[in-house]
Amino acid sequence: MAAFEALFMEFSPRIRAYLLKLTRNNQAAEDLMQETMLAIWRKAGQFDPDRGKASAWIFTIARNIWIDAWRKQKRPAFDPDDPALVPAAEPEAGDMLELKQSGAALHAALKTLPEEQVELIRLSFFEEDSHSTIAARTGLPIGTVKSRIRLAFGRLRTALEEIK
Missing domain, CATH: 1.10.1740.10 (RNA polymerase sigma factor, region 2, helix turn helix motif)
Incomplete structure (x- = not known):
């Protein structure tokens, strides 16, 4: 001390x-x-x-x-009006209806594709697997995976245009 x-x-x-x-x-x-x-x-x-x-x-x-x-x-003061802290606005009823109709049209268009193409789209866009991962999982060459996904998109585009 x-x-x-x-x-x-x-x-x-x-x-x-x-x-x-x-x-x-x-x-x-x-x-x-x-x-x-x-x-x-x-x-x-x-x-x-x-x-x-x-x-x-x-x-x-x-x-x-x-x-x-x-x-x-x-350190900056806390600003409750900071746009990063404001929750996103609820979508309007018209937008929600349009989104629901678009989703239903996509599901209907997916039903027109062969199961093999639906599976590739599901792996690529819903599970977010890379093309090389999909190729390894399915046993297909990577070029085949890419061309089948591209073909599926073409068919989806055509099916969606017919639904509209």
């Missing part, structure tokens, strides 16, 4: 002056100096004289505490 008191008497004015130069605010420098001295008290067991002087260690702690305080101060 006596050693810390001596350390406090020796370093607190110097730390306060250093922090005053950084903050340009008397109260902030005083608060950060107190916080620095508490950190030194808590971390005293971590000091290694082989790694450098005690004063360098102490002023490093003071600088890090100042940086932390500065970062907290620079």
Whole structure:
């Protein structure tokens, strides 16, 4: 306790002056100096004289505490009106009806395709497998997978145009 008191008497004015130069605010420098001295008290067991002087260690702690305080101060305030935090608007009834009709038309068009092509489309677009993964799963060459998917799209396009 006596050693810390001596350390406090020796370093607190110097730390306060250093922090005053950084903050340009008397109260902030005083608060950060107190916080620095508490950190030194808590971390005293971590000091290694082989790694450098005690004063360098102490002023490093003071600088890090100042940086932390500065970062907290620079953090933007929470804005509840931020567009990223506003939920998406509910779609209108007409849009929902159109989406439902489009989905039904797609399902009807998929029923016109051979099962093999439906499976390739399901793997590619609903399970999001790559063409090489689909080729490995089905045992088909990758070129065949690509051409069958392209053929399925052509047939889907034709079927959807007929449904409309």
